[in-house]
Amino acid sequence: MRIIGGQFVLQFFIRKIVQGILLLLITSAAAFFLLSSAGSDAFTSLRENPQVSAAAIEKLRASYGLDRPVIERYGSWLASAARADLGDSFYYQVPVAQLVLARFWSTAILAFAAIGIACLIALTLSFLNVRSRSRPLSAFTDGIVLVFSSAPRIVISLFALAILVSGAVTSVFWLSAISLTVPLAALLLAQFNQSLQDAMLEDFVRTARAKGLSETTIILRHAFRAAINPALTLFGLSLGALLGGSVIVETVIGRPGIGSLTVTAVRNRDIPLLMGVMIVVSVAVWAGNTLAEVLQFVNDKRLKAQDGE
Amino acid sequence: MSDSGGKNRIPIAAKAGILLLAGFVLIAIFADFLAPYDHTSQSRSLPNAPISTVSFADDSGSFSLVPRVFEPKMTDALLQSYTHDPSRSAKVELFAKGYSYRLLGVIPLDRHLFGTDSDEIGLHLLGTDALGRDRLSRLLIAIRFSLIVCTIGAAFASIVGIALGLVGGYAGKIIDTVISGVADAVISLPSMIVILAARVAFPLELPPLTAALLLVGLFTVTGWAEMTRLTRGLVKRTRTLDYITAARISGVSGSRILVRHILPNIARPLLTQATLILPAFLLAEATLSFLGVGLQEPEPSLGNMLAAANDLTQLREHAFVLLSPAIVIALFVLAVRLINTGFTSNEDRKNF
Numbered sequence: 038m039r040i041i042g043g044q045f046v047l048q049f050f051i052r053k054i055v056q057g058i059l060l061l062l063i064t065s066a067a068a069f070f071l072l073s074s075a076g077s078d079a080f081t082s083l084r085e086n087p088q089v090s091a092a093a094i095e096k097l098r099a100s101y102g103l104d105r106p107v108i109e110r111y112g113s114w115l116a117s118a119a120r121a122d123l124g125d126s127f128y129y130q131v132p133v134a135q136l137v138l139a140r141f142w143s144t145a146i147l148a149f150a151a152i153g154i155a156c157l158i159a160l161t162l163s164f165l166n167v168r169s170r171s172r173p174l175s176a177f178t179d180g181i182v183l184v185f186s187s188a189p190r191i192v193i194s195l196f197a198l199a200i201l202v203s204g205a206v207t208s209v210f211w212l213s214a215i216s217l218t219v220p221l222a223a224l225l226l227a228q229f230n231q232s233l234q235d236a237m238l239e240d241f242v243r244t245a246r247a248k249g250l251s252e253t254t255i256i257l258r259h260a261f262r263a264a265i266n267p268a269l270t271l272f273g274l275s276l277g278a279l280l281g282g283s284v285i286v287e288t289v290i291g292r293p294g295i296g297s298l299t300v301t302a303v304r305n306r307d308i309p310l311l312m313g314v315m316i317v318v319s320v321a322v323w324a325g326n327t328l329a330e331v332l333q334f335v336n337d338k339r340l341k342a343q344d345g346e
Numbered sequence: 347m348s349d350s351g352g353k354n355r356i357p358i359a360a361k362a363g364i365l366l367l368a369g370f371v372l373i374a375i376f377a378d379f380l381a382p383y384d385h386t387s388q389s390r391s392l393p394n395a396p397i398s399t400v401s402f403a404d405d406s407g408s409f410s411l412v413p414r415v416f417e418p419k420m421t422d423a424l425l426q427s428y429t430h431d432p433s434r435s436a437k438v439e440l441f442a443k444g445y446s447y448r449l450l451g452v453i454p455l456d457r458h459l460f461g462t463d464s465d466e467i468g469l470h471l472l473g474t475d476a477l478g479r480d481r482l483s484r485l486l487i488a489i490r491f492s493l494i495v496c497t498i499g500a501a502f503a504s505i506v507g508i509a510l511g512l513v514g515g516y517a518g519k520i521i522d523t524v525i526s527g528v529a530d531a532v533i534s535l536p537s538m539i540v541i542l543a544a545r546v547a548f549p550l551e552l553p554p555l556t557a558a559l560l561l562v563g564l565f566t567v568t569g570w571a572e573m574t575r576l577t578r579g580l581v582k583r584t585r586t587l588d589y590i591t592a593a594r595i596s597g598v599s600g601s602r603i604l605v606r607h608i609l610p611n612i613a614r615p616l617l618t619q620a621t622l623i624l625p626a627f628l629l630a631e632a633t634l635s636f637l638g639v640g641l642q643e644p645e646p647s648l649g650n651m652l653a654a655a656n657d658l659t660q661l662r663e664h665a666f667v668l669l670s671p672a673i674v675i676a677l678f679v680l681a682v683r684l685i686n687t688g689f690t691s692n693e694d695r696k697n698f
Binding site (some may be wrong): 060063064068071072183184186187188189190191192195196198199202203274277278279280281282284285288289296299300302303306308311314315318319322323326 | 531533535536537538539540545546547629636652658662665675684687
């Protein structure tokens with residue numbers, strides 16, 4: 038299916054790739070200089086140990102290259118990062134790239150499950166609302182949005198832990214996914230419910246009704262398609278929010294992933310590992326935004342005309 | 347609440363939110379007076395004591411208006427299980443004498459809203475923690491700390507964000523591109539991971555005041571961008587209006603136009619955004635303290651009190667009291683949301 042012109046696609050991807058490279062350079066440089074200039078590293082705590090002499094610590098730092106100037110270190114970090122080598126983790130003593138990717142996968146699967154649950158709730162409730170137009174259901178939806186959006190992940194995941202401890206539910210994965218999804222589900226529900234209601238007032242819905250299509254078909258085939266675009270923008274942003282949310286959910290419930298890895302890196306001042314986390318998260322966020330934009334293009338041809346200016 | 351329906355539903359929601367928030371502010375101001383015990387004083391003989399047993403019967407067994415509280419007695423030191431000693435009790439009294447403090451930071455006082463007439467038998471409405479400290483007192487002080495840090499953080503983030511947004515929206519293309527580019531990057535990155543990464547640049551263990559200042563700093567650095575994006579958009583929309591053109595033609599300087607003519611006209615949505623930052627910062631503070639890199643023991647914060655709930659055996663035994671800080675967090679977020687939805691809907695309906 039040919040939707041948009043070839044040259045246009047090329048321009049779009051070049052712009053996106055330049056944006057991505059800039060984002061990576063900015064985040065990595067900011068993180069590297071901030072973390073290196075602070076004057077403390079993985080060996081700072083060793084200084085308090087009377088058994089270890091200052092000379093020994095310096096030797097150790099030199100063996101990891103920590104005695105060189107910051108600019109030089111960033112340069113060599115960047116050079117090896119370009120070859121997908123992010124160095125070794127101080128704490129785990131394994132290659133950072135491998136560790137971070139493995140943990141990222143684990144969280145990504147969780148995030149997809151969370152997005153799935155959020156979609157299921159948002160689409161079902163919005164559909165029922167528009168189809169039935171019942172006041173109690175609409176009030177119920179507002180209530181769900183209010184309660185879900187006020188239930189922070191730290192609270193939900195602790196309650197999930199309490200449930201896990203009580204033995205009522207034993208699936209760590211699904212409890213984590215539900216803890217992760219709760220505020221997102223509220224956002225998505227509020228957004229989609231509103232845009233679906235707006236879409237039902239559009240002319241094309243009236244046309245479809247005049248053609249004699251059933252109300253269910255109109256909602257599912259026509260209104261959904263128009264209403265989904267704002268929700269797609271939300272998806273792009275939600276990936277970042279979900280990765281951030283995984284910090285607390287994974288730490289509380291004790292599931293290995295990118296969030297709990299960040300916490301371990303922070304507690305042990307594992308700077309190469311933190312850099313790796315920042316890089317993977319930046320790439321993921323960039324990819325999420327790009328994907329959301331592509332999906333929007335595919336879904337809505339009008340955007341093409343807008344972006345041409 | 348959600349079932350009541352009808353036209354008045356939203357304003358009632360906003361009222362409930364304001365009432366809740368006012369409660370939080372009162373707790374923050376009078377935390378010392380409301381807290382029956384010193385939040386750092388420990389009684390090692392009573393670790394993880396349950397909620398005090400209170401009875402409205404006097405010694406002879408008949409009803410009395412003055413409640414009595416019984417002394418908890420440990421039955422198993424290993425499992426830390428308790429019963430109470432019916433022979434040893436103290437009277438609950440209002441305005442009881444307790445530790446001395448300064449009300450509002452000035453008036454020296456040693457009276458507290460409630461307490462008991464005995465030094466040995468305490469009234470612990472939320473039990474005690476692992477070091478035998480009164481959990482309710484700690485919770486009240488924690489609310490005060492969190493509220494102060496979040497409010498100052500939100501104020502700073504808003505000021506920085508609005509300033510950058512005004513400059514970006516009004517200045518030339520290059521400055522605008524740089525500011526909005528950085529703002530977009532900051533918004534898209536998960537703030538919790540950025541805050542944690544930035545936190546590592548500082549020593550992990552910090553004294554309370556330094557920790558509070560650092561938290562405010564971190565919130566400002568990560569929280570300005572949303573505000574900048576909003577301000578910039580509003581400025582762009584406003585600057586093309588006729589009255590701004592009129593001001594420019596009559597020779598008013600750019601900075602004066604921004605501060606005196608544009609800012610007052612876009613203040614309302616900015617204020618709404620500023621209130622939305624509050625719960626986000628409260629959660630960030632709780633998360634950092636929970637992870638042990640925010641405010642640290644012995645000072646209480648909502649986050650480091652919640653860390654006790656991560657102990658599975660304790661959580662099974664005392665789920666309610668351990669999760670009480672979580673309930674406080676949820677109520678605070680709810681209060682802000684109620685006010686926010688109430689007022690935005692009001693604006694839409696032109697009832698305001």
